[in-house]
Amino acid sequence: MTDQQNEQWLLKARPVGMIGPEHFEHVVTPLPEPDLGAGEVLVKVLMLGFDPAMRGWVEDVPSYLPPVALGEPMRASGIGQVVKSENPNMPEGALVQGLVNWQRYCIAGGDSAMPLQVLPEGTPPGMALSVFGATSLTAYFGLLDVGKPKPGDTVLVSGAAGATGSAVAQIARLKGCKVVGIAGGEEKCQWLREACKVDATIDYKSEDVATRIAELCPEGVNVFFDNVGGSTLEAGLAGMAEGGRIVLCGAISGYNDEKPAPGPHNLMLLVVRRLRMEGFVVIDYLDRAPEAIEALMEWVGDGQFAWREDVQSGFENIPATLQRLFRGENQGKQLLKLADPD
Ligand SMILES: NC(=O)c1ccc[n+]([C@@H]2O[C@H](COP(=O)([O-])OP(=O)(O)OC[C@H]3O[C@@H](n4cnc5c(N)ncnc54)[C@H](OP(=O)(O)O)[C@@H]3O)[C@@H](O)[C@H]2O)c1
Known part of the structure; x- marks a missing residue:
């Protein structure tokens, strides 16, 4: 891997039974010089979140989000850093949160139904995905x-x-x-x-x-x-x-x-x-998120609220990390760190 390459886990097969690494294919591709549309950003993915709902996203059935297509990088929640921007609200260097993919770099924003949000100043990526996630x-x-x-x-x-x-x-x-x-x-x-x-x-x-x-x-x-x-x-x-x-x-x-x-x-x-x-x-309920975040910040600030982050690492370990949720191996919010912010 160089800075000019992207690394991805693509959905290779729709699982029947337990989801695992065999349902994904690891590929290294050149990092294309992105031709960003209005509102879009190129994001370096720093941290991934893992959710049991991801098991449903790989089923070819109608749900509240479209299924991940075969051959596409797996969808996930995550934190990234903007490395190129056509969006004045997400300048280069900004830390952003939202739906990303199992890849080192992704293009996001624009007309997406689930746009990225800029992280509030000083929020550690782990906390943004766990106790405030x-x-x-x-x-x-x-x-x-x-x-x-x-x-x-x-x-x-x-x-x-x-x-x-x-x-x-x-x-x-x-x-x-x-x-x-x-x-x-x-x-x-x-x-x-x-x-x-x-x-x-x-x-x-x-x-x-x-x-x-x-x-x-x-x-x-x-x-x-x-x-x-x-x-x-x-x-x-x-x-x-x-x-x-x-x-x-x-x-x-x-x-x-x-x-x-x-x-x-x-x-x-x-x-x-x-x-x-x-x-x-x-x-x-996402339009009411500020109400919940405000209450959570108060409880966390008062020391009244406990949480745990289970932070794995290594791009190669991404699919196996998803399995931890279904084996009860995670202790608190399941995360995987890919990189530190620049
Ligand atoms: N409705 C929504 O909008 C929404 C949003 C987010 C999450 N959810 C749902 O909330 C639930 C928890 O999600 P989470 O992200 O917070 O994950 P989580 O609870 O942090 O991790 C999953 C946990 O599920 C337990 N588990 C796994 N297999 C089990 C089994 N066969 N029987 C009993 N327990 C089992 C394990 O705990 P033990 O070690 O205790 O078994 C595991 O640690 C999931 O059902 C998820 O789909 C719903």
Whole structure:
């Protein structure tokens, strides 16, 4: 690799089952002298974020974003530095955040539906993608707008030690709720109790989730924020209090299934217990991002909010890093650093 070359991971095949490096092709191409259109910028990618949703982006099915085409560089969230600009709002040298690709350099901006944003002065790239990133916005709007917790409510969170889940758990705690987090393994559960200060945890790898929900939430769960789906959703449903709200944020346990698992067997509880179950997608809330960022900055500034960044490195490790999310290997927001800003 020289400064005149680009390096890319292209989508080679649509995965059936677990996504992995075999579905991507590594190529080195000349860095074209970019012919930038109005509003476009050439960006050097500095840091990549990894999101379970990326598994959905490689499926050839309609979704809230078009599928990544075969032969195209994989799409990802990330931070970059502008190296050439036709956009007065993003001058050369500016650090920018938004959708980039698994490549060293990409052209972005212009008429894109998801434009890049200039990072606020002094924000470290890792924090921009983690505690102030899309997963925290997901937690903020999903919990507060969809879940509508009230002080004193019991809030159950699955995937609770992850980027989204740990933010949900702490926002619920800061709003005066009792919080129970479900996560895989004692290390993650301990971090939730000690750093995130949740009231109780359930280690789904060693405990029966439905039994523990009943023990820990004897009055029932008022808000269940579900990141996992499958048997976890079924167990959470069984523990709901009358009039409770279930926020469907994701269903990571099924993202790599070859055949979709059957839905929960106990959906009639929605009727019997007068429950509301509602999904949402964070991009619908992006115009309200400043509201969430302001609250998060205050909580972080006051030392009331914990988060973890799991920073991998090496361009060659990009596809394998995505797999870490589906194996529960990530400790907090999964990132990969490619370069420092100039
Ligand atoms: N609706 C939206 O707009 C939106 C936006 C962002 C994210 N999401 C969803 O939010 C969820 C969390 O995303 P994130 O980016 O914050 O990732 P994350 O929670 O930081 O990482 C994924 C975690 O999922 C857990 N997991 C993986 N496979 C599992 C399985 N089979 N059963 C149970 N848990 C499993 C693992 O934790 P353990 O070690 O605890 O198993 C892993 O660490 C995902 O479902 C994602 O799709 C939705």
